Amino acid sequence: MEEREKGSGQPVERRLARTVEEIAAISEFRNAYRKPLCSLSRRIRLLGPMFDELADAREPIAEPAARALTALETALAAARDLLRLGGEGSKIFLVLERDMMVKRFQDVTIKLDQALDGVPFEELEISEEVREQVELVHAQFKRAKERDDMPDAELYANLLLLYNKSNDTNLDPFTLARLAENLQLVTISDLKQESLALHEMVFASGGGDPGENIEKMSMLLKKIKDFVLTQNPEMGTQSNSMPFLVDGRPKIPTVPDDFRCPISLELMKDPVIVATGQTYERTCIEKWLASGHDTCPKTQQRLSSMSLTPNYVLRSLIEQWCEANGVDPPKCPTRPNKPTLACSSSEHAYVDSLLGKLSSGNLDDQRSAAGELRLLAKRNVDNRICIAKAGAIPLLINLLSSTDSRTQEHGVTALLNLSIHEDNKASIMVAGAVPGIVHVLRNGSMEARENAAATLFSLSVVDEYKVTIGASGAIPVLVSLLSEGTHRGKKDAATALFNLCIYQGNKGKAVRAGVVPLVMGLVMEPAEAMMDEALAILSLLSSHSEGKSAIAGAQAVPLLVGMIKGGSPRNRENAAAILLNLCGEQQLNTLAAAQECGIMGPLQELAINGTDRGKRKAVQLLERMNRFLVQQQEAHAQAEASIRTLDGLHARHDKQRPTPTHTQNGEIHHQNEETLMSEPHADHHET
Known part of the structure; x- marks a missing residue:
């Protein structure tokens, strides 16, 4: 089972699930390759349920299947790198290097197709529904190999023309306007981000003469920027004071x-x-x-x-x-305080004296010293570095088991303040602080519990620490704080849970600890003012099989549809993401419930006016709802056809039934010949 321990030490199926999560987090593709990038990302995300089911399977994956999944992991890593390039790279550079981009798309598509060819699905413990979905994705990759998704030819031609004329003083403003719009370089933020990305990519390419390339591309970007500022002077660096006027119009000073x-x-x-x-x-x-x-x-x-x-x-x-x-x-x-390698001699002596008190057996000394270190660590980064280097972290961890609630509170809060500095996070984890922090979270005063939750959030920023903290038993205790804490305590618990549940392996733990009903209650209780955090947690959990079941069982559909209708932009996008996960192709009851709640109109509006992520989720959900409605219409038409067929049969039967007539003596005779032949004659009844 060597393949299961390759790389990060996690089984291959968990590494695959994590890679899909990383790909799903790459959400911005505002460039000429937006369509193929979105298609690639969407197809890969559809593979996620397979990896989730494999991760939840009881039996380990056989070695041949694990090797095939490792090949798929390599292909997904190449796709992730391409998506990151498309999401973060320079728009100008990507268009001018279109041949390179198209080749990378083709290479990634071929790798994914070949890797999926080698996966022995019959040996894997996945549901029929998920296997059908994966096979559909595989077929899409096969078709994608035959296509060349080139950027707009006109955009490429215009950009190349201006690139070659970047040193000209006068460029066609119409072409500049169209170029700025097509490249979506219309705000100062867009232009600044493009400039940084452009420099990064030109030097990373390693081809040609970077000096010449960067000069020509920078001049081109400068032309676009000057044009944008000319058209939108309020975006420039002008002051709020009145600019100079020329012929009654503002004169925009040109920055040297x-x-x-x-x-x-x-x-x-x-x-x-x-x-x-x-x-x-x-x-x-x-x-x-x-x-x-x-x-x-x-x-x-x-x-x-x-x-x-x-x-x-x-x-x-x-x-x-x-x-x-x-x-x-x-x-x-304002420049932050520059980190130093050591304190001054006087500061170092003072910290040493406080550590001496922490080491003493005197409870009063420990309490006062911990309180002072807590305040020092709160003030600036220099103090955090100095305190950690002096050896305070192990001593503070010892205080977490103190029977004095105030000392315990000072200890965990000092660790919280120290953890703000990135280098100290590793020191705190290596010193084995997590069990003590969880102990405080379970048994401390309310303020100590709140700060313990905040400490876990701070530490779990590092991905590998999410795993350690999740395995420590912290999640059920955080759920308890979410249930019974003060408003601040609930906030701290929610932020910590959100961060921990980014790791797929922690989602099931949170669901089993009962987080879904609590979070649903926070969504329905505006007075708590925690709707943002609650919906963000639900959005994470809805991608997990247990979380999906728990959310569906909580009758969340009407609430989520209502949020799409009238929530904040961020909450609308999260509600759409949750519903998209709930409304799988086979979840007919959920789809029907969403339809009954009137989801189509709000979804269409979100697809037009939502955030970028909200638009994507709305479009995907609209496609799924439309397919469901078509299926419903077809089923309804089939039912009506069946009813009409039955009605026709009944009518024909009625027509063939004999019509009774009365004779003079009151006897009844049937006039239908077939019936007369099939029934006994009256003479047969005589004896």
Whole structure:
């Protein structure tokens, strides 16, 4: 069974389920490949129920079948990488590299088709319904191999033309307008995201001359951005004060290129100099370096040092230019406290003295020291690093079993504050804190329980810790807090449960702990003001077989339809997602209930005006409802045809039945010849 332990140590079916979840989380495809990307994502998500059933199966998967599923895992990983590229990549780059994209689509489709060919379905413990669904997906992949989903040819031609003319001073504004609209680069946020993605992809491609490519693409993006700002001046960097007027119309000042960050093309707020002498906006270059690059984005030279030096001269010039042009100078963002490797000697001595008190057997000293560490860890990241490095975490964990409720509360809250720093999460988990935190969650004061729930939420941000926390028995205790806690306690429990249930293996635990009725109660109780959290949890659980059954058993359909009709945008999309999971092709009762509640109109409106995810879920649910309605109409037509056939048979029978007549002496004679032949003659009754 080597295949079941490959990779993360989880069985292959659980790794497959997790990969599908990761793919489902990639939801934004606002580029020229939106249609094929959405189709690929939808087909892969339809494989999810198979992996869920395999994960819930009692018998382990045989080794040959596990090897076949491992090949499928490799194919799904390639599909996930392609979907991420389509979701996060530069729109300009993806269109210009259309040949590369089409080849990747074909490669992924072939891999998935071949992997599904090798899966021995007859050896797997899956239901007939799920197998039919997988076979349908397999057939779709086979058909998809024969198609080339190319982006719009006109879009490609226009973009290539402007790319080759990017250095021209005057470009056709009509073409720019159409290009900005087709690429969906119409807001400052769109343009900024595109700029960052563009730089990332050009250097990651490793082909051609990145310096030339990035210059031409950046110039093209700058042209689009200048055009967008010209058409929508309120989106630019102008101040709220009145701009200069020319012929009664506002004059939009053009930002000098030297004042723009080469990465974001925005007016710089906090310019810094890198080792090559180039200047960038601090947040942009920090993101570039954090992603693993060690080169200068503009010159592609390797950086001899990662240090960033503030460019005070340029910042002063930008401020002078803003003042001269009636533009509010950009405010330098507040910099978070820079993490340090160690405290100052005085701070270190103070923390050491507090740790000495924690180690003492004096309860009063422990309580006061834990309370002080709690406050210090709350203040800033420097303190969190210093306290952890001094060795406080194991000592604080020991306090979780304290019989003094206040000491216990200080201990768990100090751990909560320390866990905010990412490096401390691993230290807390390695020190074995989870059982103690669950103990506080079960037995502590209400404030201690609330902070214990918040600590579990903070730690479970790391995916692998979701598994550990779920296996510790934390989920039933969190469900208890969700039932009996204060409003804040319920919030903390709900957020922790939501985070833990992102991992497929924890969903069944939550359902069996009784979370569904509690969450349904929160949805129906507006006074709790927890509808957002409740629907988000239901959305996660509805993708699990046990969760789906529990939600359906709670008669949730009318409530969810009502939420689609009048909820907030986020709640409407979650309600649609839940209903989509509930309304499987074989769930005729659920589909009928949704129809009776009047779902079609609200769904059609959501498909037009909802969030991006809400629109997708609404369209999918509309397709499913329409198929159901067609089936209902066909069944109704067949029933009517059957009734008409029966009516015809009855009419023919009535026509053949003899008509009785009376003779003068009152005897009755039947005039139908067939009947007379089949019945005894009157003479036969005489003796």
